Amino acid sequence: MGRAKIARKSTAVDMTAMCDVAFLLLSFFILTTKFKPPEILQVTTPKSVQTKAADQKNIVWITMDKGGAVYFSISDDASDEKRTVIDEVNTAKALGLTDAEKKAFLRSGSFVGVPFSQLKSFLQQPTAKLASIKMPGIPVTDTLNNEMVVWMNAAVKAFGGTKMNILVKGDNEAKFPSFKGVLDAFKKTDQLKFQMITDQEGVPPGTDLYKKQHGPRTPA
Amino acid sequence: MAEMDTSGGGGHKKGPGVKKSKKLSTRVDLTPMVDLGFLLITFFIFTTTMTQPSSMKLNLPKDTEKEEEQNKVKESAVLSIFLGKDNAVYYYEGTLLPDGTNFKKTNFKDIRKVIIDKKRSTNPADFVVLIKPAPSSTYRNTVDMLDEMFINDVKRYALLDNLFTIEQQLITQAEGGPSLLDQQKAAQQAAPPAK
Numbered sequence: 001m002g003r004a005k006i007a008r009k010s011t012a013v014d015m016t017a018m019c020d021v022a023f024l025l026l027s028f029f030i031l032t033t034k035f036k037p038p039e040i041l042q043v044t045t046p047k048s049v050q051t052k053a054a055d056q057k058n059i060v061w062i063t064m065d066k067g068g069a070v071y072f073s074i075s076d077d078a079s080d081e082k083r084t085v086i087d088e089v090n091t092a093k094a095l096g097l098t099d100a101e102k103k104a105f106l107r108s109g110s111f112v113g114v115p116f117s118q119l120k121s122f123l124q125q126p127t128a129k130l131a132s133i134k135m136p137g138i139p140v141t142d143t144l145n146n147e148m149v150v151w152m153n154a155a156v157k158a159f160g161g162t163k164m165n166i167l168v169k170g171d172n173e174a175k176f177p178s179f180k181g182v183l184d185a186f187k188k189t190d191q192l193k194f195q196m197i198t199d200q201e202g203v204p205p206g207t208d209l210y211k212k213q214h215g216p217r218t219p220a
Numbered sequence: 221m222a223e224m225d226t227s228g229g230g231g232h233k234k235g236p237g238v239k240k241s242k243k244l245s246t247r248v249d250l251t252p253m254v255d256l257g258f259l260l261i262t263f264f265i266f267t268t269t270m271t272q273p274s275s276m277k278l279n280l281p282k283d284t285e286k287e288e289e290q291n292k293v294k295e296s297a298v299l300s301i302f303l304g305k306d307n308a309v310y311y312y313e314g315t316l317l318p319d320g321t322n323f324k325k326t327n328f329k330d331i332r333k334v335i336i337d338k339k340r341s342t343n344p345a346d347f348v349v350l351i352k353p354a355p356s357s358t359y360r361n362t363v364d365m366l367d368e369m370f371i372n373d374v375k376r377y378a379l380l381d382n383l384f385t386i387e388q389q390l391i392t393q394a395e396g397g398p399s400l401l402d403q404q405k406a407a408q409q410a411a412p413p414a415k
Contacts, residue, residue, distance in 0.1 A: 015250035022257030029264035046363040050370055054275035064359060167275060172360035176303070176353045179362060180381045187280060195275040198363060207332070208339075208373040 043171045048198035049209065055165040055195070060155050062148075063111070064170040068178040069137025072151045073111030082106050084158035085151070092150055095120055113137050115147060140181025148185035156189055166194035278366065280379075297346035299338045301331065302383070303357035303365060304391050313338060316386065319400070323390045328364055335372050349377040354391055 043065055059075035074082045086105045090097045093116050101123035104110065113135035114122045125133065140148045155164060166186070170179060186194060203210045295315050302310040309331050312322045326334060339347055349369060353362050362379070369377045383391075389403040398406070 012249070015254050018254045019250045019257060022254050022261065026257055026261050026264065029261060029268060033264055033268045046360040048274075048276045048363060048367050048370075050274075050276040050367070052275060052277065170359040170363075172358060174359040175355065176357045176359065176362060176381075177355050179359050180353075180355075183280065183379075183381065192280040193277070194280075195277050196363065198274060198276050200274050201367075204371065207371050208336075209371045212373060 043169055045169060045197050045199055046172050047201035048196075049201050049203045050198065054167060054197060057165070058159065058162060059165045059167050060152075061111070062166065062168045062182055064168070064174040064178050064182070065137070066171045066173045067137075068175050069113055069135060070140050070148065070178055070182060071111045071113040071135070072138055072148070073109070074155070076108050078159075079106060081155070081158040085154045088154035088157055089116075089119075089150060092154065097123065100124075112151075115139050116150075137178075140185060141177050143184065146181055146185050146188070148182060149188050152185050152189040152191060156191070164191075166191055167197055168194055169197040276363070276366070278379075294346045297342045298348050298350060299335065300350045300352065300387075301365060302387065302391060303351070303353040303361040305354070305356040305395055307358075307361060308394070309361075309365075310391060310394060316384075318386075323387075323394075325394055328361075328368075331365075332368060332372065335368060335374065339372065339374065344375070347374070347376065349374050350380055351377060352380050352383050352387070354383060354388070356395075 043063060057075065058078050058081070061071075061073045061075065063071040063073070065071070074085065083102070083106060086097070086102050089095070090102070095116060097120060101120060104123040104125075105112070107127060112119065112122070115136065115138060118136075122133075122135075138147050138151065140146050168179075168182065186192065203213060296313075298314060300312055300316075304310060307328060309326050309328060311324055311326065311331065311334060314322075316323065335349065351362070351365050351369075353365075366377075366379070385407070386400075389400055389407075392398070392403060393400050397403070
């Protein structure tokens with residue numbers, strides 16, 4: 001070749017340090033990730049522009065699935081209240097639940113989706129079988145026998161003075177009568193404030209809300 | 221065969237017997253390891269942020285019998301919206317005419333314009349929207365309509381679950397059922413005559 005031959009140097013960078021940084025970040029995220037308990041109920045929630053974060057503690061969950069079946073559960077951090085609820089329901093409806101069945105109700109992530117008549121046998125099922133059972137849901141559509149009222153009364157009594165957050169998680173396709181039954185139960189137990197779980201959605205531009213959020217535009 | 225080949229075989233071009241063993245570098249290239257690390261990081265970043273559900277607050281009005289506590293509404297400033305089957309939306313402004321001529325059908329996209337027009341043409345202090353979902357509507361319709369209230373900054377609205385008979389009949393007519401007159405005739409025949 002010509003005289004001006006440049007000494008060839010290696011262009012490979014030592015990646016050891018980069019690897020260390022990557023694994024440090026990874027460890028941070030592994031330790032700070034909270035895993036959701038596996039959902040037995042598959043619910044697609046509707047979208048909404050209202051984006052406040054939902055509360056995380058002392059939650060009473062009312063879930064409505066696609067077919068309109070209504071399920072009731074309480075968040076795991078309120079285990080004392082859970083115990084009171086199942087005791088209350090037991091005495092109110094004279095179900096004769098054994099201690100083992102009550103314990104099944106206290107399981108992490110447990111929920112109820114059956115009428116009171118089937119509650120005893122439902123609580124006898126092991127967790128592994130729950131996903132495969134087809135649950136009819138708590139009956140709410142009959143105004144004379146809205147079982148959700150009993151559950152809500154028990155929850156109100158259990159939570160006593162502490163603030164109870166009611167979260168309604170409904171599927172897109174759930175028909176209105178189920179929701180109406182749930183609203184009736186709330187009205188009867190005087191629980192007038194509740195929240196509905198929704199997916200986030202952007203505010204459409206040009207609407208009043210958009211103008212409110214982004215301030216009035218300066219006139220051209 | 222005469223010597224143990226411990227160098228990994230690289231550099232041997234000829235078969236055994238060639239005594240030349242090249243010293244190889246023991247350094248491993250860590251670039252793919254870094255790729256793996258970042259892949260796992262992105263996975264955890266995305267799954268951590270997804271555990272926060274967002275929610276929409278709703279307050280129900282107290283069901284009260286007392287006349288003075290009930291909210292008074294001026295009938296002409298009311299927009300009544302109905303939610304029907306298959307994402308259909310019906311509405312009428314003010315009071316419903318007996319023959320149902322001001323009962324109109326629309327969909328979720330156009331209802332926003334209707335709400336905006338009605339809002340502009342009425343006194344903000346009087347403007348009320350009544351949302352009445354029919355049993356054939358879905359939960360999503362209700363949430364979308366409540367969303368519309370929020371998007372259009374409607375200050376007073378109510379979610380009611382009892383539809384008047386004539387409203388139900390109009391919805392049935394719009395969904396392809398018997399006409400309003402036929403339904404009214406059938407209802408009169410079914411109920412025993414008053415006198």
